[in-house]
Amino acid sequence: MKILVCISHVPDTTAKINFTNGDTEFDTNGVQFVINPNDEFGLTRAIWFKEKQGAHVTVVNVGGAETEATIRKALAIGADEAIRVNAVPTDGFAVAKQLAEVVKAGSYDVVICGKESLDYNGGMVPGMLASMLGYNFVNSCVGVEVEGSNATLIREIDGGKETLTTNLPLVIGGQKGIVEEKDLRIPNMRGIMTARTKALNVMEPVAADAKTKAVKFEKPAPKSAVKLISPDNLDELINLLHNEAKVI
Amino acid sequence: MSVLIYTEFAEGKFKKVALELASYAKKVAESLGTTLTAVTVNAGDVSELGKYGVDKVLKVTDSKLDKFNAKAYADVVKQAAQKEGSKVVVLSSTTDSLYLAPIVAVGLDAGYASNVVALPVSTSPFQVKRNAFSSKGFNVTELTSDVKVLALAKNSFGLAEASGAAATEDFAVTLNDADFNIHIQNQEKASGKVSIADAEIVVSGGRGLKGPENWGMIEELAGVLGAATACSKPVSDLDWRPHSEHVGQTGKPVASNLYIAVGISGAIQHIAGINASKVKVVINSDPEAPFFKVADYGIVGDAFQIVPELTKKLKEFKANNN
Ligand SMILES: Cc1cc2nc3c(=O)[nH]c(=O)nc-3n(C[C@H](O)[C@H](O)[C@H](O)COP(=O)(O)OP(=O)(O)OC[C@H]3O[C@@H](n4cnc5c(N)ncnc54)[C@H](O)[C@@H]3O)c2cc1C
Numbered sequence: 001m002k003i004l005v006c007i008s009h010v011p012d013t014t015a016k017i018n019f020t021n022g023d024t025e026f027d028t029n030g031v032q033f034v035i036n037p038n039d040e041f042g043l044t045r046a047i048w049f050k051e052k053q054g055a056h057v058t059v060v061n062v063g064g065a066e067t068e069a070t071i072r073k074a075l076a077i078g079a080d081e082a083i084r085v086n087a088v089p090t091d092g093f094a095v096a097k098q099l100a101e102v103v104k105a106g107s108y109d110v111v112i113c114g115k116e117s118l119d120y121n122g123g124m125v126p127g128m129l130a131s132m133l134g135y136n137f138v139n140s141c142v143g144v145e146v147e148g149s150n151a152t153l154i155r156e157i158d159g160g161k162e163t164l165t166t167n168l169p170l171v172i173g174g175q176k177g178i179v180e181e182k183d184l185r186i187p188n189m190r191g192i193m194t195a196r197t198k199a200l201n202v203m204e205p206v207a208a209d210a211k212t213k214a215v216k217f218e219k220p221a222p223k224s225a226v227k228l229i230s231p232d233n234l235d236e237l238i239n240l241l242h243n244e245a246k247v248i
Numbered sequence: 249m250s251v252l253i254y255t256e257f258a259e260g261k262f263k264k265v266a267l268e269l270a271s272y273a274k275k276v277a278e279s280l281g282t283t284l285t286a287v288t289v290n291a292g293d294v295s296e297l298g299k300y301g302v303d304k305v306l307k308v309t310d311s312k313l314d315k316f317n318a319k320a321y322a323d324v325v326k327q328a329a330q331k332e333g334s335k336v337v338v339l340s341s342t343t344d345s346l347y348l349a350p351i352v353a354v355g356l357d358a359g360y361a362s363n364v365v366a367l368p369v370s371t372s373p374f375q376v377k378r379n380a381f382s383s384k385g386f387n388v389t390e391l392t393s394d395v396k397v398l399a400l401a402k403n404s405f406g407l408a409e410a411s412g413a414a415a416t417e418d419f420a421v422t423l424n425d426a427d428f429n430i431h432i433q434n435q436e437k438a439s440g441k442v443s444i445a446d447a448e449i450v451v452s453g454g455r456g457l458k459g460p461e462n463w464g465m466i467e468e469l470a471g472v473l474g475a476a477t478a479c480s481k482p483v484s485d486l487d488w489r490p491h492s493e494h495v496g497q498t499g500k501p502v503a504s505n506l507y508i509a510v511g512i513s514g515a516i517q518h519i520a521g522i523n524a525s526k527v528k529v530v531i532n533s534d535p536e537a538p539f540f541k542v543a544d545y546g547i548v549g550d551a552f553q554i555v556p557e558l559t560k561k562l563k564e565f566k567a568n569n570n
Contacts, residue, residue, distance in 0.1 A: 013497045014516050017384040026381075037498055092350070093359065118497070120380050120387065123362050123399075127318075127350030136429050137318065139347040152433075157316075158343050159443030162435040173347075176498055177491070211359030211393040215375060218386040220523075226530070226540050231549035234558050237529070238565050240545060245527045247449070247506040248473065248562075 001055040001146065001168075003046045004108040006099055006125065007074055008036040008117040009067040019217040026119070026217065035070055038114025042174040044184050045144060046112055047078040053146070056080055058106065062089050062098045068200065075195035076187030082198065087205035090213065092124035097208035099125070100132040108169065110151075115140050115173035120214075126173035136166045142177030250285040250304070251277040252334035254325045256342060257291035264407075264446070265340040267300045271408035272367070272400050273338045274301025279371055280336065287328035287419065289313050289321060298414035300407065306331070306419035312428070316344050320427035322351035327421045329356055329395070336374075338398045341503075343445065349399050358395035365404040382497060383523030401524065402503045403448070444495065447476035449506045450525070452495060454480040454518075456511020456532065456551060460488035465555045466510060472562045478502065480512045496521035510551045514539025531555065 011017070011031045018027040035043065049055040059074040061067050062085040071082045085098045103111055111130075116123035130137030138144075142161065143154030149168045154161050156177070172178075187195070229237045241248045253273045255266035270286060277284040283303040288294055290313055294305045306328050313320060325348065329337050337352060339345040346362065353360035363379040365386070373390050379401055380387040391398075444450060451470040453463060463477075470477045477493060484494035495502050497520040507525035512518060514530070514537055522528065523542075530543040531551050540546045547554055 011381070013520065017381045019385070091359070093353070096354075118382055121363055121382065122360075123346055124350040124353070124360050127347065128354050128360075131322075131351045131354035134426075137351070138430065139318070140343050156343060157435065157437070158445040159441075160435060160437035163433040164430050165433055166430045181485075181498065211391065212361060213390050213392065214387050215390050216388040217380070218377075218388070220384070220386070223542065223544075226543045226546040228540075228546050228548065231547050231554050234547075234554070234561050237545060237547065237558070238561055241506065241527070241529070242565070242569075245506070245544065247527050248565075 001049065001053065001110060002106065002108045003049060003055050003057045004103060004106065004111045005039065005043045005046050005057060005059045005074070005079065006111065006113040007039040007043065007059050007061050007070065008114065008119075009033050009061060009063055009070040010036045010117050010119045013037070013118065017219070019219070023217050024215070033067075033070055035074060036114050036117045038116060038118070038175050040184060041176050041178045042112035042114055042172065043074055043077060043079065044179045045174065047185070048179065049146065050078065058083060058108070060085065060099065060102050062087055062095045062205075064088050071200060072195050073187060075198045075200070076191040077185050078191065080198065082200045083203055084200060085203050085205050090210035092122045093128060093212070094208040094210040096125050096128035096132055098205050099129050101206050102203065103129070103133055110146065110168060111135070111171045113171065113173055115175045126171055130171035133169070133171070135169045135171045137171045137173070138164060138166070139173035141172045141174045144172060144174075144178060249282045250332040250334055251280065251282060251336045251338065252325070252329045252332050253284065253286050253338050254345065254348070255286045255288055255291075255297060256340060256344065257288055260292060262291070262296055263340070263342070265342055265402055267296070267407055268403070268405055269338060269340050269400055270297055270300035270302050272405040274408070274410060275367055276336060276338065279368065285328070285332050285334070286414070287325060289324060294414065294416055298412050299409055301410040301412065302414040303412070305414045305416045307416055308419050308421055310421070310423070312423060315432050317428065317430060318344070318347045318351055319430070320423050322348050322355055323423055323427060324421050325352045326355040328419065331419070335394065336396050336398070338400060341399050341402050346399060349397055353397040356395045356397065357393065358397045359391040359393040360397040361389045361391060362399040363401050364398045365401050379524060382501070382520040384520065403505055403526065404503070442474065442476040444476045444478055444493065444500050444502060447504050449473045449475035449508070450478050450502050450504045451475045451508045451510070452478035452480070452512060453483065453510045454512030455482045457483075462552070463489065465559065469508070469555055469559045469562070472559055472566060480518050509539055510555060512539060513537050514542065
């Protein structure tokens with residue numbers, strides 16, 4: 001089985017979010033970047049397939065050279081090889097287009113994406129990629145098993161879960177549950193050393209026009225201070241929720 | 249030219265998000281000087297849509313579509329958009345609609361913006377404001393394609409009633425076998441419980457509740473408010489509560505109107521998941537808990553005394569106000 005894991009390089013979950021250049025760009029100053037958490041769950045599942053059932057795992061990122069540290073981390077976790085498509089991601093459509101080329105060139109059986117990245121929260125790449133390729137697609141995936149060319153998946157639905165079957169080739173939009181957090185791997189010294197010898201191939205992008213562009217960023221309006229209510233005066237809370245906030 | 253929406257119908261009625269979607273899209277249609285069409289799949293009585301501004305309903309009825317199937321439903325939305333000549337297609341942010349939207353966008357060669365929180369900043373160029381960075385910021389996105397697909401964030405617009413009745417038209421779609429490559433084997437849904445995704449109010453408990461045996465009071469408070477219950481990550485890690493209740497950066501996002509956090513410290517990863525909630529109430533014994541910095545209303549005190557008392561008072565309030 002050939003698995004491709006698409007990884008996005010995003011600000012660490014605790015990063016302070018600021019904008020620069022007249023609020024037209026995300027300020028990367030002092031920000032630590034990590035593998036997008038939803039993608040990391042998918043990567044761990046791919047490594048599991050490799051170890052338990054045999055699979056070749058490639059990771060791919062569409063991004064500038066600055067994302068290579070994130071890609072190396074994926075190699076240190078256990079991916080066999082990596083591809084960086086040398087293009088600054090503009091929008092989900094353009095990213096999906098680049099990824100589609102990679103998938104076609106490598107004829108992967110299973111493509112695992114995170115259901116959304118934690119920076120732009122677009123949630124569009126996996127579905128667009130699957131559509132461009134004509135592959136089967138399961139989003140919000142919290143479980144996957146593959147046997148031969150058949151796959152059984154569990155998908156989150158509002159208020160529950162459903163089990164689905166389909167066949168390969170397949171694109172997955174994954175999230176926590178595809179593996180549990182306790183099963184995530186931290187690269188060990190040996191992983192880090194061998195990652196250095198693994199191939200990180202740089203591919204030049206194909207022409208792909210974005211269909212959207214981020215024109216401006218804003219921070220939420222500063223919040224007014226919390227209104228403290230005495231524990232002895234819960235009627236006041238109810239009154240405020242009813243008359244001021246109008247939520248009950 | 250109509251603006252098109254896909255309205256979800258379940259258990260005999262339209263979901264509230266579908267009515268919010270109609271309310272929103274009506275305003276978008278007005279600003280574009282056009283009408284609003286809704287497409288429905290196997291819906292019964294669709295008259296309610298007219299009350300929220302829908303001018304025309306395209307009713308698709310097909311037993312092959314009894315179960316949700318993203319690819320086939322995307323064909324429905326795409327063909328409806330083509331029929332109406334729609335340049336703007338808007339969907340909700342339910343799990344199903346978010347599954348559909350990117351497929352629809354590729355089908356219509358359209359740009360797509362999810363998490364949209366307000367009416368377009370401008371319609372020419374077409375710019376919308378959306379949540380980004382787990383609601384720690386907003387991003388104004390311009391859609392440069394001819395056709396545009398949007399997904400409206402939950403509870404970001406509210407309901408706006410209109411006077412009017414929608415014309416209905418049966419609409420037949422062409423489906424192909426490849427649409428049905430994915431087979432649903434079974435569904436598990438928690439019945440009789442409000443799900444976090446649909447909830448207007450969420451009552452959430454953290455490690456401050458000490459143990460699973462103390463969740464009765466959280467459930468009771470949620471019961472009075474018709475709320476969903478949720479928890480912080482350590483609580484689900486400890487198996488005090490199911491994983492489906494874990495909210496936050498690595499759990500579920502919550503965009504309710506009211507979020508009540510009991511015994512939760514307010515770590516940044518937790519807050520990331522609830523930023524989009526409108527009103528936040530925090531009950532915590534530690535006045536230094538970081539949650540107070542993001543809360544609208546706070547009570548410093550012992551949850552074990554406050555929650556039962558609050559539940560009692562809310563019961564009285566509900567009895568007098570209903
Ligand atoms: C990569 C990463 C991702 C994470 N993702 C998430 C996530 O998605 N969601 C999430 O929730 N966390 C997440 N976390 C964990 C997060 O950092 C915190 O550890 C967690 O939110 C703390 O949960 P808590 O507030 O319930 O527990 P605690 O930190 O133990 O806080 C308990 C609170 O209860 C209060 N309390 C105690 N007794 C009482 C009482 N009798 N009455 C009232 N109050 C009382 C205390 O004052 C305290 O503030 C993540 C962490 C990491 C590193």
